[in-house]
Amino acid sequence: MVRTINVKITDTNGKAAPEYLLNTLYSSDLHFEPDIRKSRIMSDGTVELQVTKSPYMLHARVNIPLYGNIWVMAHNHGEGYTTDTIDFVSEAVETYIWEAKRLSKGVILSAYAQSHLDAACEYRELASKGLDTHYCRLKALSHAIFAAEATLFEKATDILEANPRPEMLLGCNVWGYSGKDLYAKYFTELLNFATLPFYYNQVVPKEGVYDYARRDELLEWCESAGIKAKGHPLWFGHGHVNPDWMYHKSYDELSAFAREYIRKTVTRYKGRIDIWDSINEPHDWANCFNFTQDQLMDLAKICCDTVRESNPQATSIINVCLPFGEYAAGKFVCWGLAFDQPVTPLKFFERAIEEKGIDFDAIGVQMYFPARDMVAISRLLDEYARFGKPIHITEMGVPGGAARGIDLNYDATDPKSQVGLTRGVWHAPWDEHIQADWVEQFYTIACSRQEIMALTWWDFQDPGFMKTAPFLFEDRVPREMYFRLKALKKKIVGE
Numbered sequence: 001m002v003r004t005i006n007v008k009i010t011d012t013n014g015k016a017a018p019e020y021l022l023n024t025l026y027s028s029d030l031h032f033e034p035d036i037r038k039s040r041i042m043s044d045g046t047v048e049l050q051v052t053k054s055p056y057m058l059h060a061r062v063n064i065p066l067y068g069n070i071w072v073m074a075h076n077h078g079e080g081y082t083t084d085t086i087d088f089v090s091e092a093v094e095t096y097i098w099e100a101k102r103l104s105k106g107v108i109l110s111a112y113a114q115s116h117l118d119a120a121c122e123y124r125e126l127a128s129k130g131l132d133t134h135y136c137r138l139k140a141l142s143h144a145i146f147a148a149e150a151t152l153f154e155k156a157t158d159i160l161e162a163n164p165r166p167e168m169l170l171g172c173n174v175w176g177y178s179g180k181d182l183y184a185k186y187f188t189e190l191l192n193f194a195t196l197p198f199y200y201n202q203v204v205p206k207e208g209v210y211d212y213a214r215r216d217e218l219l220e221w222c223e224s225a226g227i228k229a230k231g232h233p234l235w236f237g238h239g240h241v242n243p244d245w246m247y248h249k250s251y252d253e254l255s256a257f258a259r260e261y262i263r264k265t266v267t268r269y270k271g272r273i274d275i276w277d278s279i280n281e282p283h284d285w286a287n288c289f290n291f292t293q294d295q296l297m298d299l300a301k302i303c304c305d306t307v308r309e310s311n312p313q314a315t316s317i318i319n320v321c322l323p324f325g326e327y328a329a330g331k332f333v334c335w336g337l338a339f340d341q342p343v344t345p346l347k348f349f350e351r352a353i354e355e356k357g358i359d360f361d362a363i364g365v366q367m368y369f370p371a372r373d374m375v376a377i378s379r380l381l382d383e384y385a386r387f388g389k390p391i392h393i394t395e396m397g398v399p400g401g402a403a404r405g406i407d408l409n410y411d412a413t414d415p416k417s418q419v420g421l422t423r424g425v426w427h428a429p430w431d432e433h434i435q436a437d438w439v440e441q442f443y444t445i446a447c448s449r450q451e452i453m454a455l456t457w458w459d460f461q462d463p464g465f466m467k468t469a470p471f472l473f474e475d476r477v478p479r480e481m482y483f484r485l486k487a488l489k490k491k492i493v494g495e
Contacts, residue, residue: 001054005081007047009060009088014134016045017062024061024071025088026329029053030080031383033346034329055080059326060088061371061424065135067142068425070371071326073379089137093124096144099375103151113154116147146427149374153441156448164494165447169193169228169392169454170485172471174218176461182476187460188225190471190486194218195232195394195456196273198265199241207245212268219272230456231273232394233280233319234262235303237296239288251295258299259306266310275315277364277394279303283320283348285327293343297356304360318352319364319394320345322421323380324372346383353387362453363387364394367442368466371424374441385451392454393446397469398422398438400479401431422466430468432480439481440488447492 007025009017016022025047026037038050057075064070074081074091077098081091100117109117123140127133171193176183187194196218204210215231222229235258236242246254266276280286282296291299300318307316325344332342343351345365352358363384370377384391428434446452458465461472471482489495 002050002052003084005049005051005084005086006042007049007058007060007086007088008045009047009062010045010134010137011063012065012135012138016041021061021063022047024059025049026059026326027051027053027056028059028329030055030057030075030078031346032324032380033344034059034325036331036341037329053080055082057081058086058088058091062089062092062138062141064142064145065138067145068427068429070373070424070426071324071376072141072145072373073376089134089141093120093137093140093144096141096148096375097121097124100144100148100151103148103155103375107151107155107158109151110154113147113150116143116150120144120147145373145375149441152375152378153444156445159448160444160491163448163450164492166493167453168447168492169456170489170492171195171228171230171454171456172460173197173232173395173456173458174222175459177218177221183461183472184221184225186472186476186478186482188227190482190489192227193230193454193456194222194227195230196222198231198233199236200246200261201241201243203265204261205243207243210264212265215269219269223272228275229273230275231265231269231277233277234258234265234307235278235282235299236280236286237288237291238281238286242288247289249289251289251291254289255295255299255302259302262303262306263310266307266314270311270314274311274313276307276317277319278307278316278360280319281321282318283345284343285321293340296343297348297351297358300352301356301358304358308359315362316360317362317364317392317394318349318358318360319366319392320348321366321368321395322370323365323367323384324370324376326421349384349387353389360389362390362392364392367393367396368458368469369398369422369424369426369438371422371426373426374445377442378445381446381449381452385449389451390453391449391451392456393452394454394456395458395465396442396456397458397464397466398426398435399430399466400435400468400470400481401429402468435469435479436481436484440484443485443488443492 011017028034040048062072072092074095120140120143123136127136174194279300282300328342328344459470462470462474464470
């Protein structure tokens with residue numbers, strides 16, 4: 001049932017938040033499945049928003065004092081809302097104080113975490129008494145998010161120390177390897193897992209002509225260095241990675257080619273590469289051939305079945321991007337506005353597993369900075385874990401700041417692009433210190449979760465898919481996060 005709710009989001013001065021932030025507001029169910037955003041801003045700054053879920057939760061970008069700019073969630077103590085009027089900031093404060101207290105059970109909090117929680121409660125109290133209400137409420141939100149994140153991190157640290165993960169795959173793509181130099185030295189000292197490129201425009205640039213030479217070179221190096229290899233991807237419907245000869249083929253012709261390519265490739269590397277991204281971003285995001293959603297699902301089954309037939313011992317992964325699915329609220333995909341309801345990653349897995357029974361082994365989740373706090377990320381990982389399969393974090397990155405002459409240029413980034421949706425500030429403007437802090441928190445939280453089996457960064461050396469995210473600068477000097485992860489690795493594997 002469609003209903004209209006009224007949501008107020010105020011700034012520190014009590015006025016409505018800037019319009020560009022009000023326009024980000026959307027609703028979802030308690031499993032993060034979004035409604036298509038249908039909203040309008042009223043003359044007093046209140047947002048009229050249509051919702052179809054009951055109960056629902058809310059998400060909006062917020063400028064948070066002394067924290068940054070991220071998507072903030074409000075979920076009413078995990079129970080969601082059924083009311084028609086919401087003061088978003090007040091509800092977000094309650095959400096994150098509740099999260100901090102929930103997570104603190106059984107944990108002896110550090111002074112850092114406890115002080116943030118105390119400050120959040122005190123600022124909430126001051127706001128309720130009318131003392132600079134709007135400023136104090138946003139300060140309460142800032143401290144509440146810090147407190148909830150810190151509590152989650154400290155809890156995860158305790159879990160990891162008690163249950164180290166010597167089997168954890170710590171990896172990165174290995175595109176930049178060119179010989180036994182600093183790249184190889186730093187890679188092998190830090191990582192035990194490497195992703196090799198199997199994009200069609202590299203392997204089959206001309207129809208019927210296969211070129212595995214670069215893959216063979218990279219694999220030989222991985223084997224000599226004791227690094228486990230993974231192949232990525234066996235299908236990827238993105239315009240930047242497919243050769244021209246594919247674009248005039250029908251669905252039947254392309255699905256037949258996918259079957260042939262996978263059988264030939266997986267069989268060729270059987271026993272040497274036994275982990276594969278069987279299909280990449282099939283959830284109506286990367287769909288340059290304009291397949292229907294039923295065809296995308298059918299193609300996923302073809303890819304996974306062919307991997308299984310070609311190497312029954314292989315780990316077959318369905319890999320997804322933009323895991324929160326905010327793009328579905330905006331009704332767009334990577335090539336522009338969508339005419340139908342876009343399919344989120346979670347909805348794709350629900351259908352693939354529960355309706356279609358597709359045979360695959362692991363869920364692959366990309367985690368480029370999602371402009372979310374760690375608690376929201378952890379809650380989302382709970383949703384992927386409910387499918388009962390191992391999880392690989394297949395690609396991830398956060399910026400290291402506008403360092404060494406590189407301008408991040410956030411304002412010019414397309415908000416309807418994959419990288420555009422990663423815009424945001426976490427704790428402070430991005431630099432090498434903040435990037436290293438994010439790495440330490442996320443890797444600790446992820447490794448404390450038994451269902452997560454692999455963590456793959458993207459990329460190892462500049463220039464990368466996400467600017468300033470790689471471990472190394474172009475001259476192969478490491479960023480600070482390299483050393484942070486190297487130290488954390490000892491705790492992860494239990495050394």
